[in-house]
Amino acid sequence: MVRDSLVLAPSPAGLVPAPADVLRFLGYEPVDSADLDGIPADPGPLALVLFQAGDQQQALALLQSCRARWPRLVAVLAVPPGQTVDADWQTPLGRALVATLPLPLQFDELSTALDRARFVRGRAAAGHNAGLVYRLVGRGHAIERVQYLIERVARTDSNVLILGESGTGKEVVARNIHFQSTRANNPFVPVNCGAIPAELLESELFGHEKGAFTGAISARQGRFEAAEGGTLFLDEIGDMSLPMQVKLLRVLQERVFERVGSNRSITADVRIIAATHRDLEAGIREGAFREDLYYRLNVFPIELPPLRERREDIPALVDELSARIGREKGIQVRVGRDALAVLADYPWPGNVRELANVIERMAIMHGDRPVAAADLPARLRQGAVVDGTHDVTDLPPPIQVAEPSATRLPSAGINLKDFLEELERSYIQQALNESGDVVAHAAELLSMRRTTLVEKMRKYGLQRAGFASDV
Template sequence: MLTSKLLIIEDDPEQQHDLQVIFDFLECEDLIITGSANWQEQMDDISSLQTILLGGCSSDEQRDKTLASIQALDEDVPVLLLGEEDSAAQMESLSSAVGVLGCVILPASHSQLTSMLQKARIYRESRRVQQSERPVTLFRSLVGNSRAVRQVRRLIEQVAASTANVLILGESGTGKEVVARNLHYNSSRREHPFVPINCGAIPADLLESELFGHEKGAFTGAITARQGRFEMAEGGTLFLDEIGDMSLNMQVKLLRVLQERTFERVGSNKSIKTNVRIIAATHRNLEERIKEGEFREDLFYRLNVFPIEMPPLRERSSDIPLLVNELISRFEKDKRGSVRLTPASIISLCQYHWPGNVRELANLIERLVILYPYGVVDLAELPDKFRIQGLNMAEFGDVEELDDDGIEDNYRNAAAVTRLPNDNFDLKEHLSNMEYTFIKQALDEANGVVAHAAKRLNMRRTTLVEKLRKYDLQRGEEATNF
C-alpha cells in the first residue's frame, strides 16, 4: 500500500488508464493523474506532494516547460520520468535536470517501481529535514527502548547531577563514550569541556605528559610547555577510556590526583589544583585484574563509586530496528546517502551475534549505504555472515516476480525460521519495542501530525494519543527517549 501523495502528468488518455490500473494495484491512496496543460489547476499545494511522475507530453517543448514550472513552484519535489522503451534515450538526456531522480521504463516491474518511489520518498524527506528549523541531535541520547537501555538511562539521570566518579563497564563498541557524554551533557558541567583520552592507546611513558602536561625542557623534545588533559578539562569532565590498560605506575599517580585534587606537570614542582569530574570506562574485568596484580584495588574503589554497565547488542536485539533507523538518519543528515532494509533483513540482523556491538552495526550500515545508495536491501543483499543461518533463499523466490501477497508470504517465511534471540528473550518487551518503533516511524513520516500518523497505522487518533503518552513520545517533536 502506498500512502504518499503522488501526481502523474501524462497527456495520452490510454497511458493514463494503464497507469491508473498499475497504481490501483499498488493500493495508492492519494493519486492525481492529469495532463501537462492543466496540471497546476489540480494542485492545492505542491508542497504536499511526495513525488511527481512525468510521462508523455504533447511535445518536447511542453515537457521542458512542465519541468521548468515544477522547479519554479517547488525545487525540492522529486520527479521521476515515465516512458516506454523507445523513449529511453530521450528520458536519459533529461535525467540530469534538477530534481529529476531517475527514469522508469514502462511496463515496470513491481520491485523497480516501488524501489524508485522509495528513493523519491527518501529524497523528499531528507530535503524536508534540511529545511526544518527543528534541531536534530543524533546519538546525544542513547538509542533503544529495551529494558537494559532504559535502566542505563535511569542510572544516568540519577548520577548526572552529582560529582561522583562513574565507572562504565561493557564490551568494546557498546557505546561507553556515548554514556559518558550523556552524563556530561546532563550535568551542571555541560558548559565546560568534555575531554576524552584513551589510556590504552598511549604508551605508558607518554601518558603522564598527556594527562598532567609538561614544562619546557622536561624531556627530550619538550621544546615548549604544554597543558595536559586535566588542565584542558578544568571545570568539566575528563573521560578516561580503557582505564584497565593503564600501567601500575600511572595508576599510583592517578590515585593521588583523585585523593588530593592536585597534580604537577612533568618537570615542575608547582602543584596545580584541579576541579574535574572523572568518568572512567573499560571492557576488562577489573576485579580479575586486581587478583592478577594488574590493577590497584584502592584505585578501583575510587573509580567504582557509581558503576554503569552497558549491555552488549546481542542482549538487546529488539533495539536493532531503532539503531538502524537512527544510523540511517545520521547518514541522511550528513548528506552521505541513505538506504532502507526490508523486514526480512532486519529479522536476520536481529539473529546475528554482534561481537563488535553497535560499532559493527554502524560499519555495516555505512557499507550498505555505499553498496546500495538510496536502495532497498533485502536478505539476499546482506553480507553472508549477517544472514539467518540455515535459511533457504529459495523459499523467498524472485522478488521481482512477486505480487503483494507473495511478498507478504516471504516475510512470513522469514519469520517462521526465526529463532529466539537469546535465553532471556522477553516476548512482551519485544512486541512493545516493535510497537514503539512503528509509532515513531509513522510520526516521523507524518512530520509529527498525529491524525496522519494514526491513519498510517490504521488506528483511531485517541488510541494513538494514549500510546504516545505510554511511550513518552512528543507530538510534533523528536522522540525524547532516544
C-alpha cells in the first residue's frame, strides 16, 4: 500500500521526538521540504506539517510554494509542549490550517489531525466547500460503529434512514454518506420537512408550473430536480403529512414525479437519505406514519447515539469545536481540565449542537484566557456530577510512549524502522488474539480506527480467512 506523504517544514532544534521516525512508524511517509521533487503531482502530499516554534515567514513562504504546486494541500500546525496555538500563526494560515498537533507526537492526536486533513482534502477534490461539511468526531465504540456503517452504505445507492435525538448530527452523517459516494460530484440538497408548511411542501419538493396556484407567477424547479444525480436529504421526515407521504412513496417506487400544475412526468435519479428524531414505528401504530413508506426508507438504518452515551468523545469534540471556531470566527478558546471535567459529566439534552453553542459562547466571553469550571453556565455546573469523586482523568487517556530509559540502545545500533514495524505487528497480533479476531474489538484495544487497523493487517499479512471484520 502506498503511504500518504507528509511534507515537513524545517523543525527547530531540540524538538523531541524526531517527527520523521514517529510518522513512519504510524504509516506515513515524511518528506523534507527540500526534497519536494520526488512527490508525484497527483494526488500530492496529504498535508504540510509546520512548527509553531520555527521561522514564521519561512513557513508561510513554504506553504504558498507548496499550494501553488498542490492547490488542495492543507496545513497542520505542530505546537511545542506547554504552548497553545498562537493567533499570530493561526490567522495568516487561514483556511489552509485544518488541525493543530501538540508535541511530542501521540498516536491519538496525530491520527485525529491527519484524519481531518484527509477529510478536508477529499472534499476539496470533490469540488465542495469543506467548511460546510464536518466529520464525525470521536473514537468510542458507538461512533466508530456509525463511521463503519457510513463507509459501507456510501458505496451503494440504497435509501438510508438516520435515527437519533435532535442535535446528534444527523445531517453530518447524511453529508458524509453523500461525499463518500459515487454521487459526491453532484448536488447534496437538504430539506427540513418539519419547517415547511404542509400545503407548500409538495411544491418545494416537486416544483410547480406558472399559474399552478395563486402566487405562482413563474415556473419553479423543485428539490428533486435540484438534486438530480445527487442526494436528497429529507430531514424530520416524521413531521411530513400523510397526503404528502403518499406522493413521496410513489416517487420512491416509480422514480418519477410531476411538477404541481403539470402532467409531464420527470425521471428522478436521486438518492434518498431521510432522518428523524421521532419513533416512526410508534407513529405507524398511531396512524401518523405510513408503514409502506417506512419500509421504503428504512432499507439501511443508522442510529446515532446521544452525547450522554458517548462521554468518552467529549474531549475530542471540544478540541474539534474549538479549532473550528478559531478557523471560522478568528476567536481562540482554551478549555481547562476542570471545565472539561464538568462538560464530560453534563447530560447534554441538546447533544452536540448544545455543546457547540456552549463552546462558542465561551470563546466570545473568555477567549483571552483558559476557560475554568466557574466560567461555565450555572445550568452545566448544576447538571454535572461535581462531587469531587469524578475527574477528567477518568476519561480514556492518550496512548503513552514508553520512557526512553525503559530499553537500552544496543551497542551495535538498530534498524529503527524494522524494530518499530515488528513492535507494531506484535501488538496488532496480540490485540487480535485478545479479541477473538473481531477487528472492531481489536481496534478498540489499540485506540485505532477500524479501517486503519484493517489496512495495517493487510500490510503485515495478518488478514486471514473468515476473520470477523464486520462485528
